[in-house]
Amino acid sequence: MAVRAARGGHHGVSIEDVAKKAGVSTATVSRAVRGLPRVSEKTRQRILDVASELGYVASSAASGLATGKTRTIGVLTPYVDRWFFYKALEGVERELHRQGYNLSLFSLDSRTLERQRTFTKTMVAKHIDALLVLCLALSMEEIEELRRLDIPLVAVGGPVEDCPSIGIDDVAAAALATRHLLELGHRDIGIVHGEDDDTDLNFQVPILRLDGFRGELERHGSGFHPEWEVRGNFTLASGADAFDELWNRPGPKPTAVVCASDEMAMGVVLQARRRGVRVPEELSVIGIDDHEFSQVMGLTTVAQDPVAQAQLGTQMLLDELAGKAGSVHDVRAEFELRVRNTTSAVS
Template sequence: MGVSIDDVAARAQVSTATVSRALRDLPRVRASTRAKVMAVAAELGYVPSPSATGLATGRTKTVGVLVPFVDRWYFGHAIEGIDQVLRENGYNLLLFSLGGYVHGRQRSFTETMVRNQIDALVVLSLGLTPEELSQLQRTEIPLISVGGPVEGCLGVHIDDDAAATAATLHLVGLGHRKIGHLRGGTEGEYNFKVPALRNLAFERAMAAAGLDVRPEWSVPGDFTVTEGVRAAEKIFDAPGDAPTAVFCGSDEMALGLMFVARRRGIRIPEDLSVIGIDDHDFSAPAGLTTIAQKPLEHGRTATEMLLAELRGKPAAIQDRVQPFELVIRESTAPPQR
C-alpha cells in the first residue's frame, strides 16, 4: 500500500489540509511549515493524487456566505455583488443563513458546516464569537467580513462612526436643536457592532454641538420599516414638545417613520426633518435624505479580495474602508421659526 496524505500529515504533525495546501503552494501556510511538509513528502516518497489534492481549500470552486438575514436590503445587494464576481470567475455561492441575530442564544454555526464544502467564507453584517473564529481559522480557509467590522477578521465596510456623524451634523448644520434618534436596537448583540458605532457617533456629535440627547426621543428599532413604524409612534407619543428632526440608523427605519408622520399630519420637512443611512431603493422616490453606501460594491470588493488570496496573492493586512456620500433630498430643511 502506497504512502497517503494522512501519512505525511501524521509525520509532519499537521492537518491533511495543511499538507495539501503546502504541496500546492497555496496561501495561509507558514514558510517553515511548508518546508517541513515538503521534506516529509520527499522522504516518504509521497505523490499527490487528484483525490488527495481535493482535500485542500480551492477544490470546491465554492465560496460560502454567512448571513443573519436574506430578506433585507443591504444583505440582498451585498449577496448580489458577491455572486456577480463568483460567476465571473467560475465559482459557486453557498449560503448559510442563521435566521436572524441570536441575542444571546447558542447558534448552530460550526466549522463542520463549512469544512471541505467551501474555499472561502464571507461573513455578512455579523460578528463571530472567539470560539467561532477559532473554529473557522482551523479550517484554514480565507475569511472576510462585509457590512461592519468583525474582530479578528478583515473587513469591507463604511466608516459607520463617520457616517452617523455626518448625518447628525447635517441636521445640526440646518439649525435643528431638538433632534431625535431612531437607533438600531441590536447594540446589545455581541455579533453585530454597527448599531453601537452609529449610536455612539450620534451621541458624540450631539455633545460636541452642545445639544442634549432626549431619552424619550431615542428609541430602538431593528433596521426594518415595521420597527421604524413602531419606534416612530413612541417618539411622536412622547409627552411634551416634539423633535424638529430625527436621525434614523437606517433608511428602512426612516421610511417607517415617514409613513407614521404623514398619517398623523406631520409635514416633512416643514414640521420634521428626517435623515437615514443606506440609500435604499425606495429612498429616492420617497425624497429621503440619506448617507448613501453601495453594498453591491462592498460584496464585489470583498469577493475579489478572497479570490486573489485563493490564487496565491498575499492576504490583505487591513480593512478596506468604503466611501459614503451625503445625498440631500426633500426630507430635510431648516426648522421653521
C-alpha cells in the first residue's frame, strides 16, 4: 500500500514530495521504504537518498511496514457466514497463526455506498502487507484501487481480473457432476444454479458451473430444459425453494438434479423428502463442495477443499513478502467425485 498518509520530518515533508523529486511513483517510494521486492537496488538507494535529503520520516505505521512489524494480511470477502467463505477463512487463519501474522477482515457489502466506504475509508486506510480476495466480483474502479495498494494480491475460489487465482475448474466440476448422472442413465436432468440475488457479488463461479452443466449435456446429445434450470443463492433455504419451484410447475419432472453447491443440494433433498418424493429412487441429487454435513446426509458431491486453497494462497503471499518473487501464481485446485446415497441409476 502506498504510504500516502505518512508525513513527518522537516516542514511536513510527504511521500508525494519524495516521489516527485526521485522521479518515481508514490507506490515505488512505499515499496522502497518497506523493503519489498520489485524495486531495483539502484532505485531503492536513490529514493532513500532523496528521503534523507528532504528530511522525510515515514509515519510509525509505515515504519512498522518497513520493518515487518505490522505482519497483517487482509482478506476481502462478501460473506463470512456461507460455507466456502468461512472454510477459506479457516485456512487463512491457520497459515497466518503458524507464521505469526495477523488477519484483517474486510467484508464487502453489496450496496454501492458501503462498497465505496470499504475501499476508500477502511481497507485503503489500513496498513496491510498483502491481500487475499475470496470469490468476489470487483468493479474496474475497485480493481484500480487495489492496484494502487501495490501489495501482493491473490484470489481464492474463482478468477478476478488481472489477479492470480487459486480454485477448482468450475466448468469441469459441474461437468463431472452432470456426467455422473448421465452415466447412471438419467436424461431428464435439472439444475439448481447459484445465481445470487446480490448480482454484483455474483462473481463468475455460478455462470461457469451452469456452463459446465449445459456443455456436458450437449456433449452427450441430451438436451437441457430451460424450465428445469432454477436459481438459488448457495443456501439451504434456496435449495428447498428451488425444489418447490420445480415440482409446482405443470408437466414432466426431472429424474435428477445437479446443484451448484452442497447447501442447495441438501435443501433439495430435505424438501423432496418432506413432500414425499423418494431420494434417490424418484430423484437423484448431486452437489458441489463436500460440506461437512454432506457425509452425514449421504449426499453425492464433487468435493473441493477451500481450507487448503486458502492456506496455499496465504503461503504464496507470505513467500512473496519474504522476497521470493513470483511466488503468487495461478493454481488449479483438485476436486473429485464422491458417490454416496443420493444418486442411483434411473428407474
